[in-house]
Amino acid sequence: xxxxxxxxxxxxxxxxxxxxxxxxxxxxxxxxxxxxxxxxxxxxxxxxxxxxxxxxxxxxxxxxxxxxxxxxxxxxxxxxxxxxxxxxxxxxxxxxxxxxxxxxxxxxxxxxxxxxxxxxxxxxxxxxxxxxxxxxxxxxxxxxxxxxxxxxxxxxxxxxxxxxxxxxxxxxxxxxxxxxxxxxxxxxxxxxxxxxxxxxxxxxxxxxxxxxxxxxxxxxxxxxxxxxxxxxxxxxxxxxxxxxxxxxxxxxxxxxxxxxxxxxxxxxxxxxxxxxxxxxxxxxxxxxxxxxxxxxxxxxxxxxxxxxxxxxxxxxxxxxxxxxxxxxxxxxxxxxxxxxxxxxxxxxxxx
Amino acid sequence: xxxxxxxxxxxxxxxxxxxxxxxxxxxxxxxxxxxxxxxxxxxxxxxxxxxxxxxxxxxxxxxxxxxxxxxxxxxxxxxxxxxxxxxxxxxxxxxxxxxxxxxxxxxxxxxxxxxxxxxxxxxxxxxxxxxxxxxxxxxxxxxxxxxxxxxxxxxxxxxxxxxxxxxxxxxxxxxxxxxxxxxxxxxxxxxxxxxxxxxxxxxxxxxxxxxxxxxxxxxxxxxxxxxxxxxxxxxxxxxxxxxxxxxxxxxxxxxxxxxxxxxxxxxxxxxxxxxxxxxxxxxxxxxxxxxxxxxxxxxxxxxxxxxxxxxxxxxxxxxxxxxxxxxxxxxxxxxxxxxxxxxxxxxxxxxxxxxxxxxxxxxxxxxxxxxxxxxxxxxxxxxxxxxxxxxxxxxxxxxxxxxxxxxxxxxxxxxxxxxxxxxxxxxxxxxxxxxxxxxxxxxxxxxxxxxxxxxxxxxxxxxxxxxxxxxxxxxxxxxxxxxxxxxxx
Numbered sequence: 001x002x003x004x005x006x007x008x009x010x011x012x013x014x015x016x017x018x019x020x021x022x023x024x025x026x027x028x029x030x031x032x033x034x035x036x037x038x039x040x041x042x043x044x045x046x047x048x049x050x051x052x053x054x055x056x057x058x059x060x061x062x063x064x065x066x067x068x069x070x071x072x073x074x075x076x077x078x079x080x081x082x083x084x085x086x087x088x089x090x091x092x093x094x095x096x097x098x099x100x101x102x103x104x105x106x107x108x109x110x111x112x113x114x115x116x117x118x119x120x121x122x123x124x125x126x127x128x129x130x131x132x133x134x135x136x137x138x139x140x141x142x143x144x145x146x147x148x149x150x151x152x153x154x155x156x157x158x159x160x161x162x163x164x165x166x167x168x169x170x171x172x173x174x175x176x177x178x179x180x181x182x183x184x185x186x187x188x189x190x191x192x193x194x195x196x197x198x199x200x201x202x203x204x205x206x207x208x209x210x211x212x213x214x215x216x217x218x219x220x221x222x223x224x225x226x227x228x229x230x231x232x233x234x235x236x237x238x239x240x241x242x243x244x245x246x247x248x249x250x251x252x253x254x255x256x257x258x259x260x261x262x263x264x265x266x267x268x269x270x271x272x273x274x275x276x277x278x279x280x281x282x283x284x285x286x287x288x289x290x291x292x293x294x295x296x297x298x299x300x301x302x303x304x305x306x307x308x309x310x311x312x313x314x315x316x317x318x319x320x321x322x323x324x325x326x327x328x329x330x331x332x333x334x335x336x337x338x339x340x341x342x343x344x345x346x347x348x349x350x351x
Numbered sequence: 352x353x354x355x356x357x358x359x360x361x362x363x364x365x366x367x368x369x370x371x372x373x374x375x376x377x378x379x380x381x382x383x384x385x386x387x388x389x390x391x392x393x394x395x396x397x398x399x400x401x402x403x404x405x406x407x408x409x410x411x412x413x414x415x416x417x418x419x420x421x422x423x424x425x426x427x428x429x430x431x432x433x434x435x436x437x438x439x440x441x442x443x444x445x446x447x448x449x450x451x452x453x454x455x456x457x458x459x460x461x462x463x464x465x466x467x468x469x470x471x472x473x474x475x476x477x478x479x480x481x482x483x484x485x486x487x488x489x490x491x492x493x494x495x496x497x498x499x500x501x502x503x504x505x506x507x508x509x510x511x512x513x514x515x516x517x518x519x520x521x522x523x524x525x526x527x528x529x530x531x532x533x534x535x536x537x538x539x540x541x542x543x544x545x546x547x548x549x550x551x552x553x554x555x556x557x558x559x560x561x562x563x564x565x566x567x568x569x570x571x572x573x574x575x576x577x578x579x580x581x582x583x584x585x586x587x588x589x590x591x592x593x594x595x596x597x598x599x600x601x602x603x604x605x606x607x608x609x610x611x612x613x614x615x616x617x618x619x620x621x622x623x624x625x626x627x628x629x630x631x632x633x634x635x636x637x638x639x640x641x642x643x644x645x646x647x648x649x650x651x652x653x654x655x656x657x658x659x660x661x662x663x664x665x666x667x668x669x670x671x672x673x674x675x676x677x678x679x680x681x682x683x684x685x686x687x688x689x690x691x692x693x694x695x696x697x698x699x700x701x702x703x704x705x706x707x708x709x710x711x712x713x714x715x716x717x718x719x720x721x722x723x724x725x726x727x728x729x730x731x732x733x734x735x736x737x738x739x740x741x742x743x744x745x746x747x748x749x750x751x752x753x754x755x756x757x758x759x760x761x762x763x764x765x766x767x768x769x770x771x772x773x774x775x776x777x778x779x780x781x782x783x784x785x786x787x788x789x790x791x792x793x794x795x796x797x798x799x800x801x802x803x804x805x806x807x808x809x810x811x812x813x814x815x816x817x818x819x820x821x822x823x824x825x826x827x828x829x830x831x832x833x834x835x836x837x838x839x840x
Binding site: 040062065066105118132133142144145153156225232262265266316342343 | 501504508516525530532542544547549572573593597600640700702703728731733766772774779783793794795798800801814
């Protein structure tokens with residue numbers, strides 16, 4: 001599924017083909033790697049899909065330096081396998097392809113729950129919408145030479161340029177990892193549970209809160225470290241070990257909408273009050289939340305609550321006419337964002 | 352024309368801020384003629400000292416109307432000439448904006464003004480069991496605003512990351528005087544919104560002026576263990592670092608000082624009791640839960656032993672820890688004993704190529720007959736080769752510049768970067784082309800033009816080939832000539 005509703009597609013076999021394709025002025029282009037998040041993008045029925053799924057080579061894995069270079073279509077699971085063989089990991093949650101993970105930034109870069117994609121992206125090779133290749137950043141773990149244009153990939157959904165290769169920082173596999181899953185919590189108890197985990201000097205490597213349709217909450221995540229420490233955290237916070245049941249996104253309802261936003265934990269009670277019981281609500285420790293609203297009215301009520309709480313939120317799934325409805329954007333931020341689109345893709349090719 | 356405008360502009364600035372917050376006399380401007388990169392000096396046209404976002408906006412608008420460039424500045428501890436202004440530019444000094452506006456202990460963030468001193472933020476939250484993690488060596492003086500502009504690092508960023516990893520959002524005065532709010536305390540943004548906060552961080556004051564910065568706060572660790580190993584060879588010290596990292600340990604800091612640095616430190620007021628006969632000392636700091644650290648410290652000791660450490664010390668109390676760090680933190684100050692001037696380089700190589708890089712740096716030093724010392728963040732491969740020289744001697748200065756340029760070229764050839772944490776400023780304007788080609792630089796220039804379309808905000812910094820004023824261009828012109836000569840050799 002390409003999600004854009006587009007009839008045409010171009011499958012790039014290598015990095016050079018991406019530049020060649022874009023230089024031929026193909027009209028509007030929708031970038032796709034694995035396609036798992038395409039349903040959350042604005043519709044683009046006239047666009048040609050630029051399929052990067054065959055750019056799936058791990059170009060370089062330098063285990064001793066704990067860095068690697070991968071093409072954007074590399075599935076996250078394949079990278080995990082390759083890293084694991086060298087005692088390494090990419091220490092942020094999130095599935096799909098590596099390119100899709102960084103372009104969508106499903107977890108966020110907040111105060112809690114392990115490194116974010118922003119921190120792990122060291123550099124990239126990319127192609128402008130007019131087919132001009134360029135690079136940004138470096139392959140080493142520290143570099144402040146030049147502007148960090150590569151950081152613009154994080155969250156851009158492929159609408160500023162087409163990233164083809166990413167230079168990433170990896171970390172050693174923890175000595176011990178334990179997923180946990182605490183279910184059936186009242187909302188206040190779920191907040192208290194996460195607040196307790198926040199007090200730990202070494203917070204969970206990943207954490208999320210899922211308010212289910214019946215109003216109960218699940219707190220789940222991953223504790224990593226030495227066995228004694230992991231056991232101590234599980235014991236002191238009464239966290240039952242559980243199978244990994246991590247979800248990047250709420251399931252989009254057959255009828256209704258998905259609202260996505262960014263909020264600190266402290267904002268959740270207010271947002272929960274604004275969403276009807278029965279509305280699935282997912283919050284990542286990185287700050288991103290997603291709500292599967294069963295009707296436009298529910299989305300609108302949530303957007304009002306978000307606005308009042310100073311929280312950003314946006315309708316990403318639902319009727320085409322309502323996608324993109326959001327809390328008010330800061331004028332200056334909007335102006336810079338629009339200016340970057342105009343500067344990097346003046347003809348609006350990437351949609 | 353600009354000179355003719357000066358009295359009117361000065362009068363207007365004085366009406367806005369009062370005469371004590373607008374400095375124009377040559378003597379008063381002396382303190383702003385350079386940053387920590389003392390090779391490049393240039394007295395600004397004026398210095399203004401705003402105390403609020405509204406005042407910064409008003410100043411920027413006033414300067415815009417007069418088409419006068421401006422340079423934001425914090426404490427001036429930058430080491431690459433980033434906040435050094437050309438003679439027609441006005442410095443907007445933010446050191447009076449030093450309020451901690453908000454501390455959120457539950458959601459672990461703080462909102463601060465740009466002039467808050469890095470260490471003061473940690474001091475403000477220490478009683479809550481929290482700290483601000485990025486810790487540049489100048490942390491007792493440097494400001495959060497300057498750290499944000501430069502994406503500063505520090506000894507502990509091997510584990511905790513750079514400033515960029517700790518900044519969640521900012522309120523920014525754009526070069527036209529309007530405001531933009533980037534990011535949020537939640538860090539995350541709306542889907543489809545690129546990460547402008549991360550982009551702004553490290554833009555060296557060329558995108559605008561951050562007047563409120565939202566940063567992450569970290570919980571204090573339960574325990575800290577600091578170990579110092581001394582080695583007969585630099586190779587053994589570097590291999591110990593590799594062993595520690597290969598074991599899967601993530602120490603908070605992994606710092607190496609070479610013999611010349613050790614001797615300078617031991618002869619100075621920063622004396623820390625380092626063994627003066629060692630070729631290198633390696634400082635390893637571990638932090639975390641007590642039970643975990645016992646195991647990790649044993650593994651570090653084993654790595655020391657495998658690589659033939661001459662001596663291993665471990666701090667047993669905070670005073671001992673302070674002593675072990677004293678030499679490292681005072682290393683740059685100690686070099687004041689070696690000559691009148693110090694050129695601090697900031698190259699990065701892949702950690703596995705440290706030995707190769709250090710051998711190459713030594714050879715370059717010999718070739719140019721310069722006095723080189725090395726202090727570096729070994730875990731990150733971030734080298735700080737330091738050249739002590741007499742800046743009054745033009746020939747010695749030229750040799751220093753030539754050696755520095757070769758060292759940065761070596762770092763790039765080994766797969767690294769020309770700067771790990773000090774930035775480009777004016778110092779490395781022409782070295783940027785060692786890493787990036789015209790297409791790469793054109794994209795960066797396009798991005799800058801979105802924020803700073805008429806290049807009045809810190810002109811002539813970070814990217815080559817822009818409209819640097821004559822004073823700013825002096826240093827890059829010297830490096831450009833050396834690069835040209837090398838190319839034609």
